[in-house]
Amino acid sequence: MALLKVINLRQHFKISRSFTVKAVNGVTFEINAGETYGLVGESGSGKTTIGRSIIRLYNPTEGKVFFDGKKISGNLDAATNKMLRQNMQMIFQDPMSSLNPRKKVGDIIAEGLDIHKLYKNLKERQEIIAEILKKVGLSPAHAERYPQQFSGGQRQRVGIARALVMNPKLIIADECISALDVSIQAQVVNLMKDIQDETKCAYLFIAHDLSMVKYISDRIGVLHKGYLVETGTTQEIFSNPAHPYTQSLLSAVPQPNPRVEKNRTLLTYNAENVNYESCTMQQLSDTHFVLT
Amino acid sequence: MSIKNLDITFKTNAGNIHAIRGVNFDLPRGKTVALVGESGSGKSVTMKAVTGLLDSNCIINSGNIFYNGVDLLTLSKKDLRQKINGQQIAMVFQDPMTSLDPTMTIGAQIMEGMLLHQKISKSDAEKKALELLNLVGIIDAEKRMKNYPHQLSGGMRQRVVIAIALSCEAKVLICDEPTTALDVTIQAKILNLIKDIQAQMGLSVIYITHDLGVVAKVADFVNVMYAGKIIETGTVDEIFYDPRHPYTWGLLSAMPDLETDDARLYSIPGSPPNLLHEPTGDAFAARNQFAMKIDEKAAPPMFQITETHFAATWLLHPDAPKIELPPELKARLERSRKAAFLGDKA
Ligand SMILES: Nc1ncnc2c1ncn2[C@@H]1O[C@H](COP(=O)(O)OP(=O)(O)OP(=O)(O)O)[C@@H](O)[C@H]1O
Ligand SMILES: Nc1ncnc2c1ncn2[C@@H]1O[C@H](COP(=O)(O)OP(=O)(O)OP(=O)(O)O)[C@@H](O)[C@H]1O
Ligand SMILES: [Mg+2]
Ligand SMILES: [Mg+2]
Numbered sequence: 001m002a003l004l005k006v007i008n009l010r011q012h013f014k015i016s017r018s019f020t021v022k023a024v025n026g027v028t029f030e031i032n033a034g035e036t037y038g039l040v041g042e043s044g045s046g047k048t049t050i051g052r053s054i055i056r057l058y059n060p061t062e063g064k065v066f067f068d069g070k071k072i073s074g075n076l077d078a079a080t081n082k083m084l085r086q087n088m089q090m091i092f093q094d095p096m097s098s099l100n101p102r103k104k105v106g107d108i109i110a111e112g113l114d115i116h117k118l119y120k121n122l123k124e125r126q127e128i129i130a131e132i133l134k135k136v137g138l139s140p141a142h143a144e145r146y147p148q149q150f151s152g153g154q155r156q157r158v159g160i161a162r163a164l165v166m167n168p169k170l171i172i173a174d175e176c177i178s179a180l181d182v183s184i185q186a187q188v189v190n191l192m193k194d195i196q197d198e199t200k201c202a203y204l205f206i207a208h209d210l211s212m213v214k215y216i217s218d219r220i221g222v223l224h225k226g227y228l229v230e231t232g233t234t235q236e237i238f239s240n241p242a243h244p245y246t247q248s249l250l251s252a253v254p255q256p257n258p259r260v261e262k263n264r265t266l267l268t269y270n271a272e273n274v275n276y277e278s279c280t281m282q283q284l285s286d287t288h289f290v291l292t
Numbered sequence: 293m294s295i296k297n298l299d300i301t302f303k304t305n306a307g308n309i310h311a312i313r314g315v316n317f318d319l320p321r322g323k324t325v326a327l328v329g330e331s332g333s334g335k336s337v338t339m340k341a342v343t344g345l346l347d348s349n350c351i352i353n354s355g356n357i358f359y360n361g362v363d364l365l366t367l368s369k370k371d372l373r374q375k376i377n378g379q380q381i382a383m384v385f386q387d388p389m390t391s392l393d394p395t396m397t398i399g400a401q402i403m404e405g406m407l408l409h410q411k412i413s414k415s416d417a418e419k420k421a422l423e424l425l426n427l428v429g430i431i432d433a434e435k436r437m438k439n440y441p442h443q444l445s446g447g448m449r450q451r452v453v454i455a456i457a458l459s460c461e462a463k464v465l466i467c468d469e470p471t472t473a474l475d476v477t478i479q480a481k482i483l484n485l486i487k488d489i490q491a492q493m494g495l496s497v498i499y500i501t502h503d504l505g506v507v508a509k510v511a512d513f514v515n516v517m518y519a520g521k522i523i524e525t526g527t528v529d530e531i532f533y534d535p536r537h538p539y540t541w542g543l544l545s546a547m548p549d550l551e552t553d554d555a556r557l558y559s560i561p562g563s564p565p566n567l568l569h570e571p572t573g574d575a576f577a578a579r580n581q582f583a584m585k586i587d588e589k590a591a592p593p594m595f596q597i598t599e600t601h602f603a604a605t606w607l608l609h610p611d612a613p614k615i616e617l618p619p620e621l622k623a624r625l626e627r628s629r630k631a632a633f634l635g636d637k638a
Binding site for chain 2: 015174
């Protein structure tokens with residue numbers, strides 16, 4: 001059974017009488033327990049909004065979301081709300097604005113533990129914090145520092161530690177490695193994989209960097225202008241991309257080679273005249289779908 | 293601009309952190325210099341020193357930052373703010389939310405600097421703000437001017453910050469990870485935009501990023517930073533086709549390229565030194581498979597390879613043994629030279 005089911009999700013924001021942003025438009029996908037689903041797409045395509053709607057930071061305009069068999073869209077009772085807050089965690093895109101500058105990092109990480117009283121005594125609390133800091137490549141002494149005393153990449157790892165410490169069933173990781181340098185990206189990706197092996201948690205891995213998505217995801221969804229234009233296994237998306245937008249994304253990955261990079265022209269995809277609303281999902285294989 | 297022997301310490305509860313340990317760095321007029329290096333190596337702190345925005349718990353032990361002959365470190369905060377920042381030097385910060393005001397529309401924020409520093413009417417400022425938003429690829433720019441930062445996506449915010457930096461028509465642009473939240477197509481658009489402006493106005497650019505693909509695209513020169521020091525510097529060709537420092541080798545190897553399939557990701561073993569305790573010898577020694585006895589005792593000086601290429605590793609000492617590069621790296625360098633039609637020699 002799927003751990004998360006998103007059915008026909010729409011999320012619109014009314015900015016003024018004449019201007020509504022249609023951020024997410026009828027998106028449907030599932031994530032199985034223990035699986036990693038990569039969500040990629042251009043800036044503003046609705047990736048963060050999908051994450052925030054699932055975890056109920058927004059109220060979906062339309063559509064249904066099921067988690068572990070329970071409906072989590074619409075009105076929630078207290079028990080479902082509690083279940084959600086323990087079992088689903090989000091790592092936020094903007095590390096600085098999601099970490100309280102007046103709190104020590106150790107207390108930030110332990111927030112969820114404190115709310116749900118997930119330790120026996122203060123000694124255990126301290127041990128849990130130390131353990132998770134080491135896991136994300138920081139040191140236990142960092143617990144005493146404040147967020148602004150960290151570099152951008154170190155802060156990002158604090159956000160990761162805060163999510164991991166809850167042992168959730170689903171982690172929504174929004175661009176959680178893009179602020180990290182390549183070597184630490186590799187460490188974090190490897191770490192997330194190890195933790196998944198250990199705890200069987202699932203990830204919704206939101207990113208724009210295709211080369212990293214490839215290493216971590218089992219399946220991938222490609223988002224464009226709030227529509228899911230293609231979804232398939234990682235293998236299918238990379239070796240057999242069907243949608244022109246997916247193809248243009250794949251062609252634009254920069255190569256670490258100055259002479260090649262400086263002479264390259266990019267394949268661009270012009271979607272101005274495409275009306276996705278009138279398109280339908282076509283099935284190419286058991287797992288591969290494309291919007292045409 | 294030229295940074296000489298910059299040395300910075302932070303005071304914290306746990307003790308003093310020696311974050312910047314003698315950084316030298318030149319930005320030639322009209323060129324793009326990239327600053328790369330591991331998280332925590334001191335890239336942002338170095339650039340904050342340039343703009344006088346260091347946190348209050350820092351001590352500048354020594355150093356100069358010359359800009360047009362003036363040492364910026366001797367200027368008062370007020371002079372920096374009124375004469376330099378936003379007029380001569382513009383900076384795009386790593387975390388866009390921290391440089392945007394959540395209570396102001398983005399239109400007002402883009403126009404603010406122009407109205408303050410340039411003799412320009414409100415309607416001209418508005419026109420220019422719109423044009424800039426279009427240039428950084430924001431669709432419906434006119435409507436977006438009225439949005440507040442939280443109503444934009446992460447990448448849109450990042451682009452607004454870039455638009456603000458470009459609006460000041462500064463002579464030096466410092467970009468700290470400006471495109472990390474952007475997908476490859478928009479990233480390419482912005483990099484090209486900065487290049488165009490550079491060609492038109494002779495702008496000099498410092499580019500901090502961990503994305504070596506971006507470095508390859510934009511940089512003329514590259515500085516590689518490790519544990520508060522520049523450990524290799526050279527032209528972009530020298531760094532990518534003929535790197536000499538083992539840390540630079542590690543960085544290049546860690547970049548996944550779409551061709552090398554399905555191997556587990558390479559990451560440089562170990563972790564960076566804790567700068568609460570001053571490292572003795574070469575700070576990279578513990579993670580360096582080619583480390584020699586001397587690496588534990590003395591920090592290597594910068595050895596010169598060409599007129600523009602320097603690296604701080606004892607491997608370049610005339611008495612050091614000749615070493616074989618790891619086979620994967622060797623293959624990779626050969627591949628990339630071949631793709632660049634450079635033959636076997638860089
Ligand atoms: N206000 C502060 N107090 C104490 N330590 C600090 C402070 N600001 C930065 N540091 C430390 O200085 C070092 C260098 O930080 P810096 O932000 O320059 O790293 P960076 O190279 O920009 O890394 P990243 O790629 O992660 O952004 C880090 O170890 C960081 O923890
Ligand atoms: N709270 C909000 N109020 C109004 N509009 C919003 C809000 N949140 C997001 N939007 C709009 O929804 C659209 C999708 O934004 P979202 O943050 O989901 O994009 P994204 O795919 O995560 O992009 P990025 O890669 O740049 O982070 C954008 O047009 C954005 O302006
Ligand atoms: Mg986002
Ligand atoms: Mg930084």
